[in-house]
Amino acid sequence: MKKTTLQNHQLIQLIDAFLQGDITPQEHAELERQLKEDPEQRQLYVDYMRVHVGLSTWATETNESEDWIPHPTQPEQHTKLGTPRFLLLLVTSLVAATLLLSLAYYAGWNTGSGHEPLIAETPVSQPESETNVPKTDHIALLTQAVGVEWDTPRNLQPGAGLSAGWLKLKRGTIQVELISGASVLIEGPAAFELISPLKAFCQYGKVRASVPEQAQGFTIETSRLNVVDLGTEFTLSLDATGNGQVQVIDGEVELHSPDQKTTRPNIQNLKTGEGVQFDQRGSINRLTDVILPLLNPEELSHLAEQQQAQQFTRWQEQNAALKTDPSLIAYYDFEESSNWLRTLKNKKHDASSADGAIVGCQWTSGRWPQKRALEFKRTSDRVRLHVPGEYESLTLMAWVRIEGFDRWLSSLMLTDGYNAGNPHWQLSDKGEIILGVKTGPGKNFFSPVVLQPTDLGRWIHLATVYDHRNKEVVHYLDGVPVSHHKIENPIPLVIGPAEIGNWRPQEHTGEHSIRSLNGRLDEFALFGRALSAEEILKLYQSGKPNS
Amino acid sequence: MLFISVRFLHLRTITDMDHSLESQPDTAAAPGPVPNEQFVSLLARHHSLIRGFIGTLLPHQTDAEDVFQQTCLVLWRKWNTFDSAQSFSSWACGIAFYEVKNFQRVQSRDRLYFSDEVLSLIAEHQTNTLPETDQQKQALEDCIQKLEGENRQLILDCYHSQRTIKEVAAQLGRSSDAIYKKLSRLRLRLMDCVRQSLPSVEAGS
Numbered sequence: 001m002k003k004t005t006l007q008n009h010q011l012i013q014l015i016d017a018f019l020q021g022d023i024t025p026q027e028h029a030e031l032e033r034q035l036k037e038d039p040e041q042r043q044l045y046v047d048y049m050r051v052h053v054g055l056s057t058w059a060t061e062t063n064e065s066e067d068w069i070p071h072p073t074q075p076e077q078h079t080k081l082g083t084p085r086f087l088l089l090l091v092t093s094l095v096a097a098t099l100l101l102s103l104a105y106y107a108g109w110n111t112g113s114g115h116e117p118l119i120a121e122t123p124v125s126q127p128e129s130e131t132n133v134p135k136t137d138h139i140a141l142l143t144q145a146v147g148v149e150w151d152t153p154r155n156l157q158p159g160a161g162l163s164a165g166w167l168k169l170k171r172g173t174i175q176v177e178l179i180s181g182a183s184v185l186i187e188g189p190a191a192f193e194l195i196s197p198l199k200a201f202c203q204y205g206k207v208r209a210s211v212p213e214q215a216q217g218f219t220i221e222t223s224r225l226n227v228v229d230l231g232t233e234f235t236l237s238l239d240a241t242g243n244g245q246v247q248v249i250d251g252e253v254e255l256h257s258p259d260q261k262t263t264r265p266n267i268q269n270l271k272t273g274e275g276v277q278f279d280q281r282g283s284i285n286r287l288t289d290v291i292l293p294l295l296n297p298e299e300l301s302h303l304a305e306q307q308q309a310q311q312f313t314r315w316q317e318q319n320a321a322l323k324t325d326p327s328l329i330a331y332y333d334f335e336e337s338s339n340w341l342r343t344l345k346n347k348k349h350d351a352s353s354a355d356g357a358i359v360g361c362q363w364t365s366g367r368w369p370q371k372r373a374l375e376f377k378r379t380s381d382r383v384r385l386h387v388p389g390e391y392e393s394l395t396l397m398a399w400v401r402i403e404g405f406d407r408w409l410s411s412l413m414l415t416d417g418y419n420a421g422n423p424h425w426q427l428s429d430k431g432e433i434i435l436g437v438k439t440g441p442g443k444n445f446f447s448p449v450v451l452q453p454t455d456l457g458r459w460i461h462l463a464t465v466y467d468h469r470n471k472e473v474v475h476y477l478d479g480v481p482v483s484h485h486k487i488e489n490p491i492p493l494v495i496g497p498a499e500i501g502n503w504r505p506q507e508h509t510g511e512h513s514i515r516s517l518n519g520r521l522d523e524f525a526l527f528g529r530a531l532s533a534e535e536i537l538k539l540y541q542s543g544k545p546n547s
Numbered sequence: 548m549l550f551i552s553v554r555f556l557h558l559r560t561i562t563d564m565d566h567s568l569e570s571q572p573d574t575a576a577a578p579g580p581v582p583n584e585q586f587v588s589l590l591a592r593h594h595s596l597i598r599g600f601i602g603t604l605l606p607h608q609t610d611a612e613d614v615f616q617q618t619c620l621v622l623w624r625k626w627n628t629f630d631s632a633q634s635f636s637s638w639a640c641g642i643a644f645y646e647v648k649n650f651q652r653v654q655s656r657d658r659l660y661f662s663d664e665v666l667s668l669i670a671e672h673q674t675n676t677l678p679e680t681d682q683q684k685q686a687l688e689d690c691i692q693k694l695e696g697e698n699r700q701l702i703l704d705c706y707h708s709q710r711t712i713k714e715v716a717a718q719l720g721r722s723s724d725a726i727y728k729k730l731s732r733l734r735l736r737l738m739d740c741v742r743q744s745l746p747s748v749e750a751g752s
Contacts, residue, residue, distance in 0.1 A: 016731045019606045028659045051738045053602030054687040059707035
């Protein structure tokens with residue numbers, strides 16, 4: 001039964017008073033009464049409080065800039081105690097404290113006062129070097145994904161770096177290369193946890209591991225037994241109940257009991273062609289038949305090629321349709337016919353101008369092996385344009401693969417200099433999308449931090465809409481709006497001489513005059529109108545490299 | 548607070564990278580007598596869940612923070628009692644619950660807290676839905692991204708900065724009361740958004 005809004009409203013008022021600390025004893029009694037008597041009100045309370053707690057977690061973890069004024073990055077001098085760092089320190093301290101305790105114990109330093117040493121009094125040393133810790137802790141790379149449906153909120157794509165953590169697949173097959181040199185094929189449905197470069201845990205799923213000499217000792221743990229590879233290749237398949245089998249394709253593996261206290265260290269060795277079947281009760285039987293439950297890397301790459309060909313075709317259809325959009329100002333699909341061409345054609349139907357001049361960049365492959373792209377690497381690499389006209393609203397769109405943030409600002413498209421009405425579209429090294437518009441003083445619209453270390457090296461879709469009529473700027477990542485910003489006084493935008501992937505400052509002697517992009521571009525469009533969220537989502541969906 | 552810089556330790560899972568934050572049957576090997584890598588990893592993976600659980604029982608952020616820290620210490624001390632067949636999150640939340648009760652017993656002079664009975668009811672209510680909290684975290688983040696920039700900024704100002712609501716209000720030229728009301732509306736809106744974005748769990752009648 002649904003409670004009336006009024007009753008809910010009353011409960012929320014009581015919770016709010018409780019949160020603010022100005023609840024009266026009578027109100028408190030009433031709140032307790034409602035929570036005690038009515039499970040539905042309890043649910044409401046829990047949901048509401050989870051939002052409250054979630055907001056403080058989010059606020060601590062988010063590093064959104066205080067205002068919209070760009071501020072040059074300076075190395076942070078102080079350590080901010082946001083939750084993750086706090087946790088790192090706490091956890092680190094716990095482990096350290098424990099080590100100290102055990103050391104103290106074994107070294108006989110414990111004077112036997114009967115009290116535990118007060119951890120809180122342990123000297124505090126400033127974790128000054130923590131601020132310079134690199135942002136990534138990748139231990140593996142996702143190298144293939146075919147027909148994958150992830151069982152996670154985030155859709156990982158080939159090229160993504162992977163930290164320790166879970167990989168969960170509803171279906172499809174992926175290939176993961178660990179930095180130790182071991183590589184695994186995982187076939188869904190599967191739940192597989194990367195623990196370290198030499199260790200992983202398989203809850204269920206099918207896995208084929210190839211382990212070169214450098215990575216000998218690579219271990220896949222399961223809840224029933226651990227498989228330690230002594231060199232080359234084995235398969236493991238495990239169902240949701242924990243029953244499964246291990247088979248050696250080539251080389252040798254050792255099977256260990258996960259519980260080292262109760263069993264001798266290794267149960268048995270398996271050599272090429274041998275295999276065992278095990279179940280949740282702990283019984284292990286030799287396999288008599290040779291079963292290869294998994295596709296091999298060759299088949300996988302063949303399937304990957306097929307998938308890519310389909311996706312490429314889908315994109316080509318969209319590409320043909322896009323060329324006829326009358327609102328296009330400039331459209332570069334980077335599908336030039338020769339490596340020798342140094343002109344980037346504006347592919348808008350009937351386009352007579354706004355071709356780009358390629359400076360320095362190398363031709364390379366794009367979202368699919370068949371697709372072409374330009375690589376921006378050196379600080380001189382750029383595409384120069386001249387876009388005439390004045391546009392009340394503007395949509396900028398690009399498919400880009402960022403390889404690294406070399407400096408505070410990385411250019412997507414910037415006008416030469418920064419004069420009235422000029423747009424500057426760029427990324428910050430923190431992972432913010434920024435649209436700057438010169439209106440008297442420059443106005444910068446920063447998205448929150450949306451690009452993560454895992455986004456480096458994968459193809460991402462970026463779009464920013466400058467909407468004159470609705471007076472707003474909207475940033476999109478992968479077809480989804482990530483932030484909305486109000487424009488106080490919309491002015492028409494003018495582009496004129498401009499650059500993709502770089503910036504030619506005029507009379508700019510400041511610090512941030514180098515803003516070259518480190519990455520690849522394989523599609524770039526300028527529309528003389530504000531595209532809707534649906535249109536942008538559609539562009540993303542028919543252009544995304546993996547589906 | 549206790550900070551010791553330990554650079555020689557290589558911790559394997561500290562960050563909550565999106566793909567590692569899964570609500571999972573915990574996969575624990577046998578706990579040793581000393582907190583180990585595994586403890587660190589499990590704690591890192593579940594910290595926001597445990598912190599969230601405590602937060603529903605103790606509305607004051609500073610209280611909840613204190614109890615969370617205390618809970619981490621107790622978890623570490625009791626690590627050898629952890630049975631790997633159990634789920635880490637329910638074990639940890641069970642301990643957190645007693646820490647909340649202890650805390651309230653000591654503190655109860657100057658503030659209104661829930662009775663033990665109500666605390667138990669709220670805690671019990673959550674035990675069934677613990678695995679969903681990671682999903683909720685993600686859903687909440689998505690919902691926050693849908694808010695207008697100024698509303699997000701207000702949340703940051705009120706929840707993150709060292710300033711009090713009064714100071715935030717003064718800066719914005721509004722009354723504290725107006726800010727409290729605004730925050731309440733935003734929480735309600737986010738709660739609805741989170742509820743909508745998660746699959747319904749209602750079963751039967």
